[in-house]
Amino acid sequence: MRIDNFNIQGLTSAQVNTAREKFGQNTLNYKKENSVLDALIKLAKEPMIILLLVASLIYFVSGKTGDGTFLVSAIIIVSIISLFQDSRSRNALQKLKTLTQPNCKVIRDGNLEEIKSESLVVGDSLVVEEGTSIAADGRIVHSNDFSVNESILTGESLSVLKDKEKEDNLVFKGTTVESGLAIVTITNIGNDTKLGKIGKSLESIKEEKTPLELQINSFVKKLVIAGALVFLVVWAINYFHSYDLLDSLLKALTLAMSILPEEVPMAFSAFMAIGAWRLMKMGIVVKQMKTVETxxxxxxxxxxxxxxxTENKMSLARLFVPSGQKISNPEDDLTAGERQLITVAMWASEPIPFDPMEVALHDTYIKLNKEDARQDFKMAHEYPLDGEPPMMTHIFENGKGKRIVAAKGAPEALMNVCHLTKEERQQIEQAIQTITSEGYRVLGVGESDFEGSSFPETQQEIPFTFKGIVAFYDPPKKNINKVLEDFYEAGIAVKIITGDNASTTTAIARQIAFKGYEQSVSGDELMKLSDDELKEKVVQTNIFTRMFPEAKLRIITALKAKGQIVAMTGDGVNDGPALKAAHIGIAMGKKGTEIAKQAASLILVEDDLSKMVDAVAMGRKIYANLKKAIQYIISIHIPIILTVFIPLALGWVYPNIFSPVHIIFLELVMGPTCSIIFENEPMEKNTMTQKPRPFSTTFFKGKELTTSAIQGLIITAGTLSIYQYSIYQSYDEALTRTMVFIVLIAANIFLTLVNRSFYYSILTTMKYKNNLILLIIGITITITALLLFVPLLTAFFGFAQVNATQLFTGIGVGFVSVIWFELVKIRTRRIGNSNRPVFGKSVAVMDELR
Incomplete structure (x- = not known):
């Protein structure tokens, strides 16, 4: 039965263009916020910008126009950097939005085409089937047992039966097809749809912040509060020493500026958005930013x-007819019974097949029959796939009143609705066992002579005759063995959850060296277990067969209850609940239904599971690099804060060694380092041989925070030592300031290089491919040299000319205050090597990650 039998030709290309010119694109367009203006407003609210504005104003009021002008310039530079990062993030997210645009099927010029839903026009003939999301409003012109879930509009989760003959023959954008198939003439698109008219309220819903994002915000808020308190204390101390209101205010602002870690939230948002963009380039669409961190x-x-x-390329491989007493190959000379089995199985398939098994049945039917009877029959009634185990039934009639009632599904389901003797059942079960043990997927086929127009409520009430077994072969993907090895090496357990039977699944699992193929649990067995029993079972078992939605959801829930972070792949309507329940729901881009894609947080564009290895590697890389960036920020902020505060608090000779101009220069160095250099770092070679990190791990407690604090304190020791050395050498304030500044800049550069890895040595990480390292460090060194050796700039910053001995002394102290951590890494590697299990071949580091 082809599309032209519905007497629907669809629009011509010319009509499509005319409709698009008249009604526009099928997109929801509302008054959009000015993203640049919003970014500027957000920037104006940043504490650092506010402090810089106040400091520059004080300089201007005090008559120090040079310093004031510098701070205004700094505000512009900081703003440009922030806007650049914001632009990168927004552009990455915008590209992701275009990829999450769903496709739809339309009839145009008599042909079935797949197009982007935004290209749909008024008058189009839209084909919708089970599992798809309806892309626009329209009127049904043809349907088979068609029902829709309209909960997005009505809040009512029960499906609604619709038919062109019924009063309710309209469908609406955003609703999803629960069962059957329909062809719809589009009446409204975009903002004119029912969903479009209420879209503003939907757009106002904001995504909740992730745990890590909340932790970062909390950390920054605490430091802002601390900065405010210290600001008041320092202002008071300076004021009671000098009674100069503006000067004491400037010195207090200097310390407050040194405390604010405004780079942290900037780095987080940049890493998440750009990480999602990098995943998109690899064929992995991220629908929710929180997935990147998970x-x-x-x-x-x-x-x-x-x-x-498996390949999902089904070919009809085996046939079994009870009367034939043998298992046949479709390529052999077939008996009349075997030909009839194929014919009945075809009639039990969808008229417009999209499932690979149904496509194979239609193709085989065409090869075997010179006369195509599909032209003469129309579907009179349809029972969609349901039941446990599932089956489906189609009822066709032709113009002469001849009826075909055909069913297919799990062999157990067909055997239950057919009147079989004990011997017949045993014979069929033996044939199934023989076929499935070779890895074939089997379907039972039945036919009925049901008459009358009063169809039973359920298909199981119809009496059927068992026609036989059709078996399909879906070979394993060629790369699946390597994919499994990569997951196992990364410490990730893999479990198969399938609707297929145990024998077929076990045979395929054995072929691909799947761990734990020896035992399996069926959906019925699983549902009989208590919650406590299930929690243990899901850990011990790796193959789950004859699964249905409730069983799948119980597995995911039990794994989560055992503290596992669960990723799940799915493509069908039945996978929706489990995909949504999983920490990482993964839908297939090609064969996945729209319901599956809506429920998932990731979409694999090419249906390639190896991409999940890449995604996990990218997730680990992003997290590791973000951790490096934040640890760097904390480590370098500590010496800046203490170098400003301690001389003042202890009443040293030069209590105010730095002014706002020095602090803002250091901030300008740190910003690009944390958000540009570390974001571009490649994945370390041991990343995919480590165990998954606990989801509860944060950057702000335990080992990581201690490491950052110690690094910062030792750099502080270096800066204060050079301070005291300068006093001992009777250097004046300008030269002392210069020496301390050199130590801080040198320490910043060496810290960047050392912290590229907390495991591998600096000699190893120097070989990592990251061109931005040389660029940013080169710029830092060049500007610092200008400040030290160009008299005009040297005087402006309150520095003094240094000789070679003084310069290399400062660089040496900065180097020593950082390089000690290499000794810690040597110890870490020794402990790691002694405790490390023997792994297989390491996962190759992908060019995209480098």
């Missing part, structure tokens, strides 16, 4: 079999 923590991957582990 990827590196995944401990379990639950995957379906068909199309994920």
């Amino acid at each position: 990827l590196g923590s995944a401990t379990v991957l639950c995957t379906d079999k068909t199309g994920t582990i």
